[in-house]
Amino acid sequence: MTETEYDGPEDDRSGNDRSGSRFGAALDRLRGDRGIWRRGIILALCAVALTLLMVFHSDIPNRIGNLGSLTETFLPWLGLFVPLLLVLALVRRSATALIALLVPAVVWLNVFGGLIADKSAAGGDLTIATHNVNADNPDPAGTARQLAASGADVLALEELKGDVVPAYEEGLAEKYPYHSVQGTVGLWSKLPLRAAQPVDIRMGWTRAMRANVVTPKGEVAVYVAHLPSVRVKLNAGFTANQRDISANALGEAISADRHERVVLLGDLNGTMNDRALNAVTSQLRSTQGAAGDGFGFSWPASFPMARIDQIMVKGVEPMSSWALPETRSDHLPVAARVQL
Structure with missing residues (x-):
């Protein structure tokens, strides 16, 4: 087979698979990206603030417009900020923000995860x-x-x-x-x-x-x-x-x-x-x-x-x-x- 007729899988002529090398190259780029930890600090702080809001909602004062009760009324919906921040963290390629997001995700699941599952049973009078x-x-x-x-x-x-x-x-x-x-x-x-x-x-x-x-x-x-x-x-x-x-x-x-x-x-x-x-x-x-x-x-x-x-x-x-x-x-x- 001549060089111009080669029509095999994406590998070099020595038989090495290029798809694997591309993935490895991507990992190498991430390892070499020193900004991956510096970027997304604001997103990480938002994740921390979201966590504090869910954990300490009962400490939000009601003296100003019943702000505490308003927050507690719609408390489950705070979970929507987790996927939003996740998308932004991926776009920013921020490892710091991604790790910080684990905390509000775990807190939300701990508080509301039990409501998601079906707890109904047969029977009753x-x-x-x-x-x-x-x-x-x-x-x-x-x-x-x-x-x-x-x-x-x-x-x-x-x-x-x-x-x-x-x-x-x-x-x-x-x-x-x-x-x-x-x-x-x-x-x-x-x-x-x-x-x-x-x-x-x-x-x-x-x-x-x-x-x-x-x-x-x-x-x-x-x-x-x-x-x-x-x-x-x-x-x-x-x-x-x-x-x-x-x-x-x-x-x-x-x-x-x-x-x-x-x-x-x-x-x-x-x-x-x-x-x-x-x-x-x-x-x-x-x-x-x-x-x-x-x-x-x-x-x-x-x-x-x-x-x-x-x-x-x-x-x-x-x-x-x-x-x-x-x-x-x-x-x-x-x-x-x-x-x-």
């Missing part, structure tokens, strides 16, 4: 659900039909306007023979209800209630609550003072409850990470955290970014937890199955 139906819901009858088809044994509704309550009562009557509406919240049940009454969360009107659900395995105290909304104002930032006052009042009511089995359903306008809800979250378990699949974000319904609609329990065992299909509300309904 009672299916419970909650939904902020939205006071301006354009189709309350359709929403009621969807919820009636959910299979929930006990269903809590929040943000009930007085003039549309009959629509929900009519739409749910066939599946739920027992119900009680207190102010703007209500509880519908396939099982008998006893001692339904409002709960004072210091708002001046009723947005929380309590009732005993009588099951074949005994009674369960069920709370329904709609804590005040948080606001983002240009001159005040993230304001949640009234929400925090009501959360503390709700926590006090649950703490004083002598019932061993307690379920809390409702729109708490805060996530499990939000320190402002400690009076509640310190006493109860999140069904999503204990037996859910993923984060279970419920708001806003069009692109859920936070789980502010909660199902929390004490004295019962969560078996599974999930979000229900979208209705005409700006929240997703959420449901759980528990073992009594």
Whole structure:
């Protein structure tokens, strides 16, 4: 074969493979690139700052526009900065930044990795659900039909306007023979209800209630609550003072409850990470955290970014937890199955 006719693999005429030599040459260039450790210092510092934000979020003060609670509401989304910084570190060819990024990645996985896996299990005695139906819901009858088809044994509704309550009562009557509406919240049940009454969360009107659900395995105290909304104002930032006052009042009511089995359903306008809800979250378990699949974000319904609609329990065992299909509300309904 003549020299011009050579058509073999990429190797030199002595038979040495050039592809391997190219990889080796690339490694040699990286080894010889003294700037690989000096470049990307700012990216490395960003990785450190991200780590500190995730680890010490509870130390961020709420005195300025409730900045701490705002950060904690969207805390899981801080993980998105890790792949962003990774791309920038690769573009910069910075070993320093790449190594620094391992720290926030490990911290995020340690804090939220458990939520990614499916922790649900079969079984359970009672299916419970909650939904902020939205006071301006354009189709309350359709929403009621969807919820009636959910299979929930006990269903809590929040943000009930007085003039549309009959629509929900009519739409749910066939599946739920027992119900009680207190102010703007209500509880519908396939099982008998006893001692339904409002709960004072210091708002001046009723947005929380309590009732005993009588099951074949005994009674369960069920709370329904709609804590005040948080606001983002240009001159005040993230304001949640009234929400925090009501959360503390709700926590006090649950703490004083002598019932061993307690379920809390409702729109708490805060996530499990939000320190402002400690009076509640310190006493109860999140069904999503204990037996859910993923984060279970419920708001806003069009692109859920936070789980502010909660199902929390004490004295019962969560078996599974999930979000229900979208209705005409700006929240997703959420449901759980528990073992009594």
